[in-house]
Amino acid sequence: MNPFLNAPRFGVAGLLVVVTALSAPLATLSAQTDYYNTDAGRPVRIEDAYAIERRAVELQLAPFxxxxxxxxxxxxxxxxxxxxxxxxxxxxxxGFPIAHVEGVAGTRRTALGGIDASVLYNLNTETRLPALAVVADVLLPVGAMAPDKAYPSFKAIATKTFPWARFHLNGQVTIGDAPSIAPAGSGTTASAELSRWLVGVAVDRTLPLRSLLLTAEVVTSQPLDATETQAWDVAGGARYQVSPRLAVDGGGGYRLSRADAGWFLTAGAAVSLGLPWSPRR
Known part of the structure; x- marks a missing residue:
């Protein structure tokens, strides 16, 4: 069965949102110029240590x-x-992860897989030392495909820039036992990112004259369920600045281990806006 026959309901809705956002007046909004400021999942899981600018607003439109x-x-x-x-x-x-799964006898289900809230704080800019950041995250049990309880996570990030490339190191731990009862659609994107611990390294290279960033990563993680084996993923992708406010990305990779070994593809877009009020003088 071709998954694209059912998947596009939300994908098309996301595309409509993109078109609407691009056609809206943006004269009073701040411009996005940091296409090299990577986020988890866009296009790879490993991110850099920098936050978006103060008073900036970024809408990540239906990353798929x-x-x-x-x-x-x-x-x-x-x-x-x-x-x-x-x-x-x-x-x-x-974030609001929405997942679609196909079960036995042709059954299909699409539902919210939780609400994901996080705070990233950049500790320093790069000198001889790498830039460092910490992230606190929680996946809340909201939606038919969400885990049965909240799962807090903590991540440390380091970024070091060289004349020819940037390197990023991420380490993350999640607190909590494996769900005693698997949620409907377990293993979807709503819960697949949960792991006891995760370590990954990524390298990227920017092509400023083309407003393009190329990146590749290697990630290993241990699932919350101690009976599952350690996973290894390899992935790569690109992020392109279409306009001062719009960046698009795409990528792909392969899971080398575990029962769900196989390939995956990602695509997304982000529109950068600005808070509507002016800073106090």
Missing amino acids: RLERARGGSYRWGIEPEFAVGLFPRTQVEI
Whole structure:
């Protein structure tokens, strides 16, 4: 069964949102110029240590992920996100993962897989030392495909820039036991990112004259369920600045281990706006 026959309901809706956002008047909004400021999942899981600018607002419009596991089963999901730079070097973000699964006998289900809220704080800019950041995140049990309880996570990020490339190191731990009862659609994008711990490294290279960033990563993680084996993923992708306010990205990769080994594809877009009020003088 071709997953695209059912998946586009939310994908088309996301595309309509993109078109609407691009056609809206943006004269009073601040411009996005940091296409190299990477976020988790756009296009790879490993992110850099920098927050969006203060008073900036970023709308991540329906980032899409399609997975094909060993055996030929497909699953897909989108996670619209809203990020705002409320304070200097501080990014607050909230996401709404929506997942679609196909079960036995041709059954299909699409539902919200939780609410994901996070705060990233950049500790310093790069000198001889790398830039460092910390992230606090929580996945809330909201939606038919959400986990049965809240799962807080904590992440440390380091970014080091060289004349020829940037390197990023991420380490994350999640607090909580594996769900005693698997939610409907377990293993979808709503819960697949949950892991006891995760470590990954990414390298990217910017092509400023083309407003293009190329990146690749290697990630290993241990699922919350101790009976599952450690996972290894390899992925790559690109992010392109279409206009001062719009960046698009796409990528793909392969899961090398576990029962759900197989390939995956990602695509997304982000529109950068600005808070409607002016700073006090």
